[in-house]
Each structure stands twice: as C-alpha cells, then as structure tokens.
Amino acid sequence: MTAPLHFADAREAADLAAFLARLIHYDRAAAVRLQAGGGALAVFGRPPSFEVLAIRTARLADPAVFDRTVSAGELLEGIEETAGKAVVPDMVTGPPWAGVLPPRGGWRELPGLPDVTGMRGAVAAAVAEFRARDEELPPERRTRAERDRLGREIWSRTLAETPLPLRAVHAAHSLGFLPPQEVPVALLTAGTWLRLRTPYGSIALRTPGSGLTLSVRPLA
Incomplete structure (x- = not known):
C-alpha cells in the first residue's frame, strides 16, 4: 500500500498505537495480521506469554480492503496519532498463528x-x-x-x-x-474457539482438544 490509512478520528489511531505498544512489550519482533473491510480495520496479534490471539479494531474514515501481515513495530512507527492516520508497512512472512484466525460469524454467547x-x-x-x-x-x-x-x-x-x-x-x-x-x-463460542469480548478488544483462543498445543509461562 502507498496511500495511508485514515481513521475515523484521532482516538482510533491513539488506541491502536497503545495496543501495538503493549504487544511489542511482550515481543519486540511481534507481527500483526491486518484485515480491512466494511469501514473497519481488524488487527490480530499473539503475545507469546499468554498463548492467545488479541484482536483490536479501529474505524476507518475511508473504505479500504486488504489482508496482510506486517511488523507491529513498523506499523506503530507509521501511526500519526494527532493526524489520525497510519502508513501500512510492507508485508512480512507471517508466523504460523497468522494463518489460523477465529471465524467471523457463528458466535453464540x-x-x-x-x-x-x-x-x-x-x-x-x-x-x-x-x-x-x-x-x-x-x-x-x-x-x-x-x-x-x-x-x-x-x-x-x-x-x-x-x-x-x-x-x-x-x-x-x-x-x-x-x-x-x-x-x-x-x-462467546464458535466451533472450537472461545472469545472474550470487551469494548476495548477481544481475546480469542482454541479450546482444549482442538489440536493447538498450549504452553503457559508464569506472569507475575
């Protein structure tokens, strides 16, 4: 992409920047998968200490449709919070988790x-x-x-x-x-997935027996 993304307002850019900074705190080389469509941007990340997928969305001012995996650090550097826009960096080779995302529909509470x-x-x-x-x-x-x-x-x-x-x-x-x-x-649940949804983001993970090996590092 050459044209920057324009968010619906500056707060969207600031909230996304805060989310990316927290991801990088746990993994300085973190990658995120971006999916844009329907006037919104969904950002998927995987903080390694927790073995879950973290999902943050942001409203866009201009329509955009794309799906790519990028460096979280480079994306953070490309966000202009006061201007409410971001430059999407070049694609990177996606980690294995980026190919297995939660379903878009079929969720029940x-x-x-x-x-x-x-x-x-x-x-x-x-x-x-x-x-x-x-x-x-x-x-x-x-x-x-x-x-x-x-x-x-x-x-x-x-x-x-x-x-x-x-x-x-x-x-x-x-x-x-x-x-x-x-x-x-x-x-929420859909198939083998669980999803904890809040107004600030979602945490998704596969349930035991779904074929995903889990390891949990102690965090205190």
Missing part, C-alpha cells in the same frame, strides 16, 4: 461470565497465589521449569463457571481490554 470487577479480582488473586507459592519454593526448586509448571497450573484454571482459562483474562487485563470501570463484556 455463553453464560456465567463475571463482571469486569470480578475478572480483575480473579487475575489479582492468581498473581498473588503465584508469588506466594514461588516464595515458598526451596532454593533448589526455584528453577524456570518449576515456575513454568506452577504458572501452567494456575493460569490454566477456568474462570468461575465458564470454560475460559484464567490466562485469557490475564491477557485481556495486561493488554488494556479490562478497564477499571464496569463495561459490557461477553464470552
């Missing part, structure tokens, strides 16, 4: 999801448990492998009465999708 306060509380409790149990480990067991095992145990637990693993909620919190105030949230 699942019951049992706590409100934002409840989800933030669940993340805080899990982080506190990890730290406490990590501190209780004797020096000879305070290894990366032991901490990986502990993190996998805690973050693989499901939230309340839902099938959503806590690591997905942690990802939403860390990427700015769970604000301090209450906002509408929903847990």
Whole structure:
C-alpha cells in the first residue's frame, strides 16, 4: 500500500498505537495480521506469554480492503496519532498463528461470565497465589521449569463457571481490554474457539482438544 490509512478520528489511531505498544512489550519482533473491510480495520496479534490471539479494531474514515501481515513495530512507527492516520508497512512472512484466525460469524454467547470487577479480582488473586507459592519454593526448586509448571497450573484454571482459562483474562487485563470501570463484556463460542469480548478488544483462543498445543509461562 502507498496511500495511508485514515481513521475515523484521532482516538482510533491513539488506541491502536497503545495496543501495538503493549504487544511489542511482550515481543519486540511481534507481527500483526491486518484485515480491512466494511469501514473497519481488524488487527490480530499473539503475545507469546499468554498463548492467545488479541484482536483490536479501529474505524476507518475511508473504505479500504486488504489482508496482510506486517511488523507491529513498523506499523506503530507509521501511526500519526494527532493526524489520525497510519502508513501500512510492507508485508512480512507471517508466523504460523497468522494463518489460523477465529471465524467471523457463528458466535453464540455463553453464560456465567463475571463482571469486569470480578475478572480483575480473579487475575489479582492468581498473581498473588503465584508469588506466594514461588516464595515458598526451596532454593533448589526455584528453577524456570518449576515456575513454568506452577504458572501452567494456575493460569490454566477456568474462570468461575465458564470454560475460559484464567490466562485469557490475564491477557485481556495486561493488554488494556479490562478497564477499571464496569463495561459490557461477553464470552462467546464458535466451533472450537472461545472469545472474550470487551469494548476495548477481544481475546480469542482454541479450546482444549482442538489440536493447538498450549504452553503457559508464569506472569507475575
């Protein structure tokens, strides 16, 4: 692409820039897949520490239709927040996850999801448990492998009465999708996918048994 993208307003550009900065915090070489159409831009990223897909959308002022994978860092550099526009960088070789995205339709809502306060509380409790149990480990067991095992145990637990693993909620919190105030949230399912949707973005992941190997690094 040679012409820049123009967002519906400057806030859209600023919100997208904040999302990209958070992705790069977890992976300086992060790539994102972009899909534009219907007056909107969808940006897919995969923060490696969480093993989920993070999705952020932005409204466009001018119609555009394209699908490409680019460097998250280069895209961030090309965003002009005050002007509300962005230069889309050249394509890069996409990572394997970029070829397997959630479906666009067919989603239905699942019951049992706590409100934002409840989800933030669940993340805080899990982080506190990890730290406490990590501190209780004797020096000879305070290894990366032991901490990986502990993190996998805690973050693989499901939230309340839902099938959503806590690591997905942690990802939403860390990427700015769970604000301090209450906002509408929903847990959706389609085929083998789960999706936590908030007004600030979505977290999607494949359910166990879908053929996707999961590994969870402890985050505290």
